[in-house]
Amino acid sequence: MNALTSWLFARRAAARAKRARGEAPPADPPRHIAIILDGNGRWASRRGLPRTAGHAAGAETFRQIATYCRDIGVEYLTVYAFSTENWKRPRQEVEAIMDLLGKYLRESVETMERDHIRLKILGDPAMLSDELRALIDETAEISGRYEGFQANVCINYGGRDEIVRAAMRYAEDYRSGAAGQLTEELFSGYMFSAGIPDPDLVIRPGGEMRLSNFLMWESAYSELYFTDVLWPDFTPADIDAAVAEFNRRDRRFGGIKK
Numbered sequence: 673m674n675a676l677t678s679w680l681f682a683r684r685a686a687a688r689a690k691r692a693r694g695e696a697p698p699a700d701p702p703r704h705i706a707i708i709l710d711g712n713g714r715w716a717s718r719r720g721l722p723r724t725a726g727h728a729a730g731a732e733t734f735r736q737i738a739t740y741c742r743d744i745g746v747e748y749l750t751v752y753a754f755s756t757e758n759w760k761r762p763r764q765e766v767e768a769i770m771d772l773l774g775k776y777l778r779e780s781v782e783t784m785e786r787d788h789i790r791l792k793i794l795g796d797p798a799m800l801s802d803e804l805r806a807l808i809d810e811t812a813e814i815s816g817r818y819e820g821f822q823a824n825v826c827i828n829y830g831g832r833d834e835i836v837r838a839a840m841r842y843a844e845d846y847r848s849g850a851a852g853q854l855t856e857e858l859f860s861g862y863m864f865s866a867g868i869p870d871p872d873l874v875i876r877p878g879g880e881m882r883l884s885n886f887l888m889w890e891s892a893y894s895e896l897y898f899t900d901v902l903w904p905d906f907t908p909a910d911i912d913a914a915v916a917e918f919n920r921r922d923r924r925f926g927g928i929k930k
């Protein structure tokens with residue numbers, strides 16, 4: 673058994689043990705949690721594995737955390753999987769990430785109806801492979817058929833890129849007379865995230881304290897939570913800790929405490 677497989681077995685066993693213990697999920701989960709999936713490369717390097725093994729482990733973590741978020745009553749989970757800046761990485765690493773995203777989407781097409789998970793891809797699909805684009809269309813078509821928990825996966829996503837695209841599309845509509853005076857609400861409708869409520873909580877594992885171009889428009893009033901845990905090591909208990917911290921925060925939105 674290689675290092676990655678034994679890690680996977682141990683992780684699944686720990687999740688089963690947690691469920692068997694019947695540990696209580698956190699009360700009052702936020703409606704929308706967003707996560708910057710960071711730390712895959714360091715996780716692998718620390719184990720003497722190639723960075724790509726970290727991305728494979730991170731994909732498994734995402735499956736588990738998405739299921740957990742759905743089970744505790746979160747309505748939307750948005751994850752940052754590949755940024756508009758990540759194309760700067762070595763070609764081999766980019767290809768490995770794209771292969772994993774394809775594998776994830778192929779599996780999702782088979783399981784999302786059974787598991788009641790809607791899946792939306794946020795980002796510019798133009799630079800993605802034909803296969804990935806077809807899978808994105810297929811998951812969108814399946815998601816349109818039912819209600820329920822929604823996972824949003826940001827691929828070739830950049831917060832600034834999203835705003836620029838929205839501005840260009842609005843300008844076209846304004847010129848043609850299809851759109852009127854611009855308001856914040858109207859502009860939100862031009863984002864990749866149109867129709868999705870803003871994230872209440874943004875979590876960044878991996879120890880960095882920055883947003884790295886994630887949801888620049890949508891996170892204006894999100895609560896931010898940073899942890900040193902590397903994404904592949906992230907467990908439902910880390911979600912519980914972040915939610916507990918979120919519930920201690922006083923969200924004032926510019927007002928004053930009542």
Ligand code: IPE
Nearest residue numbers: 709710711712713714753754
């Ligand atoms: C996040 O992990 C995955 C992507 C950005 C695609 P990293 O690959 O950034 O991992 P670190 O930050 O180098 O450890």
Ligand code: IPE
Nearest residue numbers: 708709710752753754755884
């Ligand atoms: C942010 O992580 C992007 C994703 C997780 C997809 P990075 O690892 O690319 O961010 P920086 O380079 O540390 O800011």
Ligand code: MG
Nearest residue numbers: 710711712878
């Ligand atoms: Mg990183």
